[in-house]
Amino acid sequence: MKESISITSCGTWQVPDHPSVACIQGDGIGEDIWPAAQAVLDAAVNTVYGDDKKIDWVPVPAGESSFNQTGHWLPDQTLDTIRDLKVAIKGPLATPVGKGIRSLNVRLRKDLDLYACIRPVKYYPPVPSPMKHPEKVDMVVFRENTEDVYAGMEWDSRSPECRQLMGMLKTHLNCDLPESSALGLKPMSPENTRRLVKKACEYAIENHRKSVTLMHKGNIMKFTEGGFRKWGYEAAFECFGDRMITEQDLYATYEGIVPDGHVVIRDRIADMVFADVLLKPEQYDIIACPNLNGDYISDALAAQVGGLGMAPGANIGEACAVFEATHGTAPDIAGKDMANPCSLILSGAMMLDHFGWQAAGDAVRRAVGRALAGEYLTPDLAGQIPGTKAVSCSRFSQIVADSLFVNA
Numbered sequence: 001m002k003e004s005i006s007i008t009s010c011g012t013w014q015v016p017d018h019p020s021v022a023c024i025q026g027d028g029i030g031e032d033i034w035p036a037a038q039a040v041l042d043a044a045v046n047t048v049y050g051d052d053k054k055i056d057w058v059p060v061p062a063g064e065s066s067f068n069q070t071g072h073w074l075p076d077q078t079l080d081t082i083r084d085l086k087v088a089i090k091g092p093l094a095t096p097v098g099k100g101i102r103s104l105n106v107r108l109r110k111d112l113d114l115y116a117c118i119r120p121v122k123y124y125p126p127v128p129s130p131m132k133h134p135e136k137v138d139m140v141v142f143r144e145n146t147e148d149v150y151a152g153m154e155w156d157s158r159s160p161e162c163r164q165l166m167g168m169l170k171t172h173l174n175c176d177l178p179e180s181s182a183l184g185l186k187p188m189s190p191e192n193t194r195r196l197v198k199k200a201c202e203y204a205i206e207n208h209r210k211s212v213t214l215m216h217k218g219n220i221m222k223f224t225e226g227g228f229r230k231w232g233y234e235a236a237f238e239c240f241g242d243r244m245i246t247e248q249d250l251y252a253t254y255e256g257i258v259p260d261g262h263v264v265i266r267d268r269i270a271d272m273v274f275a276d277v278l279l280k281p282e283q284y285d286i287i288a289c290p291n292l293n294g295d296y297i298s299d300a301l302a303a304q305v306g307g308l309g310m311a312p313g314a315n316i317g318e319a320c321a322v323f324e325a326t327h328g329t330a331p332d333i334a335g336k337d338m339a340n341p342c343s344l345i346l347s348g349a350m351m352l353d354h355f356g357w358q359a360a361g362d363a364v365r366r367a368v369g370r371a372l373a374g375e376y377l378t379p380d381l382a383g384q385i386p387g388t389k390a391v392s393c394s395r396f397s398q399i400v401a402d403s404l405f406v407n408a
Helices: 030-052 064-070 076-085 104-111 160-173 190-206 225-240 247-254 270-279 291-304 342-355 358-372 393-403
Strands: 020-024 056-059 087-090 116-122 138-144 211-216 244-246 263-269 286-289 312-316 321-325
Touching: 020 030, 020 076, 030 342, 030 358, 030 393, 076 087, 087 342, 104 321, 116 190, 116 291, 116 342, 138 190, 138 291, 190 211, 190 225, 190 263, 190 286, 211 225, 211 270, 211 291, 225 244, 225 263, 244 247, 247 263, 263 270, 270 291, 286 291, 312 342, 321 342, 342 358, 358 393
Parallel strands: 020 056, 020 087, 087 321, 138 286, 211 263, 211 286, 244 263
Antiparallel strands: 116 138, 116 312, 312 321
16 A cells, blocks of 8 residues: 655654655656666565555656656656655766756756755775775765855856946945856855754764764855854754864873764865875764765765665755765666666665665665675676676676665
């Protein structure tokens, strides 16, 4: 029997045994990786819970295929369905660069207020990596999803709107700008920063992580990025004061050892973070950051553990959650059944965790790890690992599903 997910007045998600979940196949290789991921997720739930639990998948249109069929890239009905069902999972969606429609991913995040982009980054051996010790990378990025330059407040060079804003900046704020400038705004607010950092700290406490690092460029942008730093510290101590300790107190009071049940809240300049995650990744645990910094650092970290094909992701708000493949549509291999489905499969594992079905989520991650350590891999990996053979996307997903039964 189909059942709806609900959220209590205090924000607790209540997931029935047979929840309905919206699914968006996606563009390009979405047609290959979504069936592969769905098969693994269904197998994991059945392996762990038998007939007691099952997901009812509800396909909804979005992306290029939706536009070709309906004339709408992201139909209002799709957004309404996700709002109603509360949870969705999607493949990659195409968006033209530098012209045309607004990013569908950005619109989903804004319209559904999915303010926290959560990206766990962890290495699965023997996936090729440019790092000497990729196994030291085990971080979760919490990226603010609704503000910063992604707010979409920008105007083209010499457009009427740009000229109007330019005039105000010059006349009232004494800004000296080239007349040909394109302009954009970078809004960042205390309330949206606080809810993001609160979720990051909450995750750290619940998952026994040792630190939350606020990543910012406040030395240059003192009121936006600097504000993120200030408001982030405030949120940590206002919400979890008895569980949070500063870096200064860590060494002055606790001799550099994080006491059980506590989390260190600290901050680092963004460019320092990029250097540190290469040189000493073991010193980072949870990274909370504004939108643009989060976009950069999450992809950079994914590269350290083998690329976006291995990187899961989720966009979560108070009323909805959308889990997604973090890579692009790869149209050159679309429909050839050769794409790597791991990103979407692992995002599905995050969805199972979100349901409170962590045993199934853990089973998926273990199965992916076993499959990646095996002889048969998708072409992107097999071409780089000696002694392995290339198989199709669908065949690899079957290997993952079969691996669920090992010590299930």
